[in-house]
Amino acid sequence: MIEGFDEIVLAWEKHELFYKELYEKKKGNPAEYRRFLSQLNVEDLREEGLVVPDLYDTFEIYGETTPIFDLNTDIAVWKHSRYTPAYLHAHRYFEIVCVVSGHARHRVSGEAVMELQPGDICILPDGVCHSLEVISDDGIVINVMLKKSTFQYTFFDILSSDNLLSRFFQDALLEHKENNYLFFRTGNEEDDTIEYCIKAMFLNYYKHRKYYDKMLKHLVSCLFILLLRNYNKYYIPDKNSQKELKIMRYLQEHYADATLEHAAAYFNYSTSYFSRMVKHNTGCNFTELLVKYRLELACRLLRESRLKVGEICEIIGYRNLEHFNRQFRKEFDRTPTQYRREHRDNVKKDQI
Template sequence: MKLTREEFQKYIYSYNDDETFYKTLYLQEKEHPETFHEYCLTLDRKKIYEHRLYVPELQTEAWYPYMKEIDLFHDINGNIVLSKHYRYTPVFPHEHEFFEILCLYDGTAHTGIQGIEHTLHTGDICIIPPHTTHSVGIFDDSVAFNILVRSSTFHSTFFQSLTADSALTQFFAHVLYRKTVGNYLIFHSGNDAQIHDMLENLYIEYLGHAKYSCTFLNSMLVIFWAMLLRFHENDIESILTKDSTGNSVTEILSYLNRHYQSVTLREAAKHFGYSTSHFSTLIKESTGRTFLQIIRDIKLNQACHALRETSLSNLAICELVGYESPEHFMRTFKKTYGMTPGEYRKKNRE
C-alpha cells in the first residue's frame, strides 16, 4: 500500500521502539551518570540481542562492525535499501561493502568519515564509498535516512548519468574509488523543494513494495542523481573540492567543459587566480588526470558524439572539437579507441 505524504511524514518523524530505547539510554547516561552502569545491567539482554541494539556500557571489547553486501541484500529482491537512521544511537565507527547515501531530511547530524568530522544540515546528501570507516550521531529530533546501494548498481546506475561529461566523471570516480582515507562527496542542496520531494518519493516507493518497485527505484535513483548534478553541481564538498581560494574543482571542471576547444592551461589558471604550476597540481590531485588528459578526453568524447549523431565530415568534427591538425586528431582518436573515426562511425551506426 502506497503511503500519502502525510502518512510518510508521520512515519519518518515518529519514534519506534528501538529509537525510544536509545533515547532513554541516552537520557539516563546524561541525567544520571552515577547510576548509569547499574541501569544498563537491568536492561533486557534478549531484546538487545534480537534487535541488534548497541549498548557500549555492556560491551566487553571494542565494537567495529563490518557488513558485507550479502548480509544486507541476501533476502532482498533488489539492489537498493532505504532505512531511517535511529536517533540517539550511540556513535560507533563501522564499514560496509556497499555505497551509503546519507540524506539529512530535517535538522542536523554529526558524522565522522575516517577521522574527518562534519556537521550535516537539512538538504545535505552525503555519499560514502565502500570500505570507508564512518559514524553518524543524531541526539535530537532531527531526521536522517540512508539509501544503501550495491557497489555494482551504484556504478552502473549513477555513472551512466555522467557519460556526456567526462571531466566530472573523472572527478567523481577519482574521489569515490581512489584508495585513500576520508573519501566522501556531500551535495549541499539546502531547502531545494525538488530534491526534498524526490527523497520522499524514493522512500514512499520503497515502503510501498508495489509491483516493479525495484525497476522504479533504479530509475528514480538515476533521476535523483541527475537532479543533484543539474541543480547542485557547484554545491559539492569533498576531500578535494576546496582550497584556500574557495574555488571548487567542480566549478573548474565545468569551466573546462565549456571552453575545451581552445582553453590553455595558462588561461584556465589565470581565470581562477592560480599560478600555472599550482593549478596543474590541483587538477592532477583532484581528478587523477593531467590538464591535457582531461581536455583530450572531453574533445574525443564530443567527437564520438558527433560521429554517432551527425553526418559531419571528419575534418568538420576535427575543427568542431578544437583540433588544429586533422592528422593529430586521427592519430589521437585511433590510439585511444583502436579504430579510425570512420570505423567508429560505421560500427556505432550498425
C-alpha cells in the same frame, strides 16, 4: 509532498523509544545513567540488534546480506533510527545518507564531525568507516544502501556518457582512501525534485508494491542525474579535491581555447608551478588532460547530435580536421565516422 511519508517516518518505533531514553539518561545524572546501564542485559540487546557503545564493542562491518537487503532486491531504503548512539561501522556496500528534516552529525573515519542539515546528501563507498547520529524528534535521515554491482550499474553507467568531470567523481569513490565520500548540499533549492526522489524511494521500499525493485533503480538513477546535472551548485569538495575540481571546471568552460599559459594565469600561478600541480592532482599533464576532455566531448556529440565531423572538430577547439581524426583514432582505434556508425548500429540492435 508525498502522501503518507511523514506519517510513517515520524511514528515512533520501539527501538527509537529505547534510544531516546538512553540519550536522556546519559544527559542527566551520571550515577543514575550507570545504574540504568547496569540493569540492561547485553545478550538481549544484541539479540534485538540494539547498539549501546558504553556497554560493549559495537564496531561491525555489515555485508551484502540479509537483513540489510531483501532477497529480491539489490537496494534497501531505511529510516535511520532517531537517537541511535554514534558508533563507527563500515559496510561492504555503497550507502547514500539523505537528510530530509532536522539535523544530524556525521563523522567519516578520523575527520571532524559534520553538522548535516536538510537537503544534505553523502555518498559513501564500501569499506569506509563512519558514524551517524540523529538527536532530535524531527530528525529524519533516509539511508539508501546499494550493492556494489548495482551502484556500478546505475551511477557509473550514467557517468560513462558524461565528460572528464565524471571521472573525477568516479575516482573519488574508487580510490579506496580512508575518508572517501562525496558530499552534496541541495537544501537551498526551491525545486524539490531531489527530496521527492528520496521520499519516493523510501515509500516504494517500505510498502513493497509490485515492481518496487525496478522503481527503486529508476529513482536512484534520477537522483544521481540530478546531482551531476547541478554539481556546480550542490557539490561540496573536501580540501584534497578542491584543486582538481577547479581544474576540471576550468576545462569544462574553456576547452575550445584553453592553453597552459592562459590556465596558469587564470589561477594566478606560474606556468611551471601550474603544470606540476595539474600533474600531481590529476595524474596527467595539461595537454593530455585537455585532449581527453575534447575527445570525450567529441564522442558525446557524435552519439547525440547530427553535427558533421568537421563541425564537431571546430566546436571542441581543433583547427585541423586531419589532426583531429588522427588523435581520435589514436585514442579510440577508429575514426570519428566509424565511432558514430558503430554507436548507431548498437542503438538499433538494442531497439530490436
